Ligand SMILES: Nc1ncnc2c1ncn2[C@@H]1O[C@H](COP(=O)(O)OP(=O)(O)OP(=O)(O)O)[C@@H](O)[C@H]1O
């Protein structure tokens with residue numbers, strides 16, 4: 001479903017952020033992309049979405065990501081941004097949620113039905129007509145996730161989905177993610193959440209893959225994690 | 240609350256006003272847009288000495304304030320910054336046009352004073368009408384109405400995004416002033432020496448935010464074409480409202496009601 005072939009990228013000359021990155025994610029897999037601050041996780045997401053372009057080849061559903069294929073690729077990908085304030089730009093949650101379905105040619109009635117279904121699935125009905133600048137950070141995050149689900153993408157990309165959430169909402173997000181049948185690529189520093197939601201983990205350090213395998217193995221490997229400026233998930237730390 | 244937070248809050252209040260319910264809110268945005276345009280054209284077309292004729296035009300906004308339940312106070316409070324500017328437009332007229340035009344009691348009043356007053360009145364009336372339009376119509380529906388009048392899509396999108404980005408920039412400003420004040424306790428405002436970097440930062444941050452927002456729009460299938468919420472369709476009621484208002488404006492424009500009434504009373 002997603003394939004990176006020898007991808008390299010740098011924001012500034014001679015300071016590579018991503019170096020010769022290659023991996024493959026099959027349809028239906030859920031993969032956690034982890035790494036310390038500045039490891040390049042968000043950059044990988046942006047490359048995949050075609051917001052940045054570097055060297056090498058990126059394929060989504062067999063389509064190479066480039067200028068010409070951009071809208072075909074983006075239609076398949078739903079991206080939950082690291083900062084929800086940048087995601088929600090319409091006045092109300094409802095208008096934000098209906099934005100993508102309308103752009104993809106749904107009628108207003110169909111789109112509204114889809115919005116209602118997603119809100120019900122997440123138990124957020126009461127947020128529907130609230131103003132984006134009047135809801136709390138956690139509510140905004142949930143609303144941002146709802147916005148993406150209303151697109152019905154084939155792949156869901158999430159950058160730090162559990163940051164700024166209280167334990168209840170975090171659990172809600174985790175359960176929501178687990179229940180989603182789509183292919184998922186999630187970055188987070190919340191390794192407990194990764195453990196709960198992903199079968200596979202890719203560990204990045206300074207733009208290179210240093211480990212790629214079952215979440216159970218990598219997230220239990222104390223030496224490996226510590227060698228790359230990370231710690232064991234709390235639930236495995238034996239506290 | 241921080242000054243900027245207050246500004247943000249005020250921006251939100253406009254959306255709240257537009258989301259209320261009243262017979263005026265329930266009208267089609269197109270009807271409101273058309274009558275507002277007709278109103279402004281009528282007001283502007285009054286002769287510069289025709290103060291009494293124009294004064295009657297005050298009736299329209301006053302009625303709208305009443306029916307829509309939007310407090311007049313809110314209008315003047317929100318327009319407090321622009322109003323003085325508009326009022327200042329005719330300030331020099333009395334110096335150019337000194338010929339006495341009429342006498343009040345035994346005091347001669349020059350044409351310049353009358354034209355100054357009429358210019359001020361024109362400005363205030365037009366501002367009130369525009370405010371009422373925005374306060375009773377969600378910005379999206381307004382944009383949809385503009386599109387139905389075949390305004391270029393580019394222009395309308397620009398209007399909408401400007402309206403949105405004002406909020407974004409204010410948000411950035413709020414965050415920055417808060418961060419500044421936390422490190423400069425007891426200081427009022429931002430010190431002059433910090434203005435340069437402050438403005439630069441604000442610009443960079445707003446640009447970053449704008450870029451991210453734009454990305455987020457594109458990732459959700461935006462290709463330069465906005466799907467505005469159409470608002471209420473243009474029905475019989477809207478047609479009647481529009482025609483009725485336009486007829487009334489014409490009447491008020493060409494028949495000087497104030498003078499007529501005056502003459503009746505005198506007789
Ligand atoms: N716009 C930019 N211009 C220049 N350098 C950048 C830019 N964005 C990110 N970087 C650099 O690229 C590197 C990778 O950044 P990236 O945002 O991908 O990290 P990340 O793994 O998502 O980190 P975090 O966990 O903090 O979100 C960092 O060293 C960062 O400083």
Ligand SMILES: [Mg+2]
Pocket residue numbers: 041042043082159
């Ligand atoms: Mg990141």
